[in-house]
Amino acid sequence: MHIRKLVLNGFRSYSHAEFMPEPGLNLLYGANAAGKTNVLEAVFLCALGRSHRTSRDVELIGHGLAGAYVGMELETKSGVRLIEIKLRTGDDVNRNPKDKKQVFIDRQRADKAGDLMGVLNVVMFSPEDLALVKASPEVRRRFMDMELCQLYPAYYRKAAMYNAALRQRNALIKEAFNDPIDPEVLDMWNAQLARTGAEVMRSRLSFMDEISTIASDMHRRLTGGKEQLFTYYEPNVPFEAEDAEYAIYDALEASREDDIRRGFTTRGPHRDDIGIKLGDTDVKVYGSQGQQRTAALSLKLSELALMRGVVGESPVLLLDDVLSELDDDRQKALMSSAFDCQCLLTATGTESAAAKKAAALFEVRNGDIKKVIQ
Ligand SMILES: Nc1ncnc2c1ncn2[C@@H]1O[C@H](COP(=O)(O)OP(=O)(O)O)[C@@H](O)[C@H]1O
Ligand SMILES: [Mg+2]
Incomplete structure (x- = not known):
């Protein structure tokens, strides 16, 4: 696309x-x-709504403005699509909070943010992504979630439902200092978290299974066969695919006192991570900066390959200031992976x-994006 x-x-x-970019680089x-x-x-906003x-x-x-508009004409294998996003500051009186961000797809108002997922697929790569391996688990969870939302639009809704239930349970637990918790209400939220969290965990598990093989191949290529990369899903609550719901439910029950003392929900997929090893060595802890960056590059490039495979066409690749951060060989690997993509x-x-x-070539200056005739 x-x-x-x-x-x-x-x-x-x-x-x-x-x-007006060209289809290539x-x-x-x-x-x-x-x-x-x-x-x-x-562009990212048009893909993921944020x-x-x-x-x-x-x-x-x-x-100083009351609103913003982003409009995009996109060519995909299923035809031309139009994505429009309107943002408002919400300062105007009586404005419904839902109207602060309006999304239109082919001129139809999308009532759920999830409707946007999968229309435009992007892979964004910025210098922060090179820190994917050594960053906090939250960054690696976001890596899984962004890819899953684009590949499987239904995932967006599942994750949103889990997060909504999590907020409710956390609010209830915080109140426990002043107000004893009604066990039935807590149990209801535990069940809701277990049901929605199980779907999140199963999706992440199969995503990591798919991407780890590709990442491992990519890494072998990037290091000339010298390093063996293993990436795998590290769920906060261990589970077997069919008993995920029970596993979360039991973990929530068992951590009840601990959660109340600490004031938040300590167990569940909101605390998941990705495991990253070179041979037997944990790269997050023991890898050199070069190894960590190469492993991050392998994971990001796999994201591109996986998306191309699942969606059946190449996503738009967004490379923000990354070339200057990479040596020649890694630059080459990156550019050759981008072969049939539109790349900005x-x-x-x-x-x-x-x-x-x-x-x-486009020169960006003074609020203008001017095409340069070569
Ligand atoms: N909401 C905003 N309104 C007006 N200008 C903004 C706003 N947000 C950021 N900017 C301006 O955008 C510029 C940064 O743009 P950015 O795309 O990050 O630059 P770069 O070319 O370095 O990537 C800064 O000059 C900043 O002041
Ligand atoms: Mg910049």
Whole structure:
């Protein structure tokens, strides 16, 4: 799939801009703070309904404006799609909170955020992703969830239901200091968490099974066969596929006193992780920086390959400032994995080897994205 046109109105530093990338490799260059990441962020927003760098949508609205608009024309194997997102600050009186973010797909209002999943598929790669291996478990959970949401749109709803139940249970537990907990109410939330959490765990398990084989091949290639990478799902609650629901339920029962003392739910998939080993060695703890970065690159590139396989067409690849962070061999590996993708690549200049191969160059400056005739 590829983006034909992106329109930004009142989005971040853009009051009005249009961007028409080519199907192949597009280089966006410009000084620091010129607005390059803002463009990739708008694309990411069209794919997942949220920013990759903030959970506060109001930050996306241009300073002093009441709202922002992002519109995208997308060409896919099933035809041309139109994605539009309207954001409002919500300052206007009587505005329904649901109207703060409106999503339109082919001019129809999508009533659930989940409807957007899978229309546009993206893989985003930024310098923070190179820290995937040594970052906190939360970052690795997000890695699993972002991919799962795009590949299996129903996952979005499952994860949202789990998170909603988790918030309710946590609120109840916090109150326990002042107000003894009604065991029936707690039991109801335990059951709800067990049911929705089991689906989250089963999805993550099969996702990690699929991606670990690809990641292991990728890593062997990146290291010339020298290193053997093992990645696997590390659920907070151990389970067998068919008894996931009971496993969570029992864990919640057993941790009840502990949870009340600590004031939050201590067990469940919201505390999952990914295990990453080179041979027998835990890379998160003992890997060198180079090994950690290569393992991260292997995982990210597998994401691309897996998505291509499951969806049946290439996602749009967003590479934000990563080339300057990689040595020549890793740059080459990255660019060769991107072979049949539309790729939006940002850099401060046009000197990189990859840039020379770009199908189109765009200069980003003063709230404008200008195509440069080569
Ligand atoms: N909501 C906003 N309204 C107006 N300008 C913004 C907003 N958010 C960020 N900016 C501006 O966008 C610029 C940063 O853009 P960014 O895309 O991150 O730059 P870079 O080209 O370095 O990737 C900064 O100048 C910042 O002030
Ligand atoms: Mg940037």
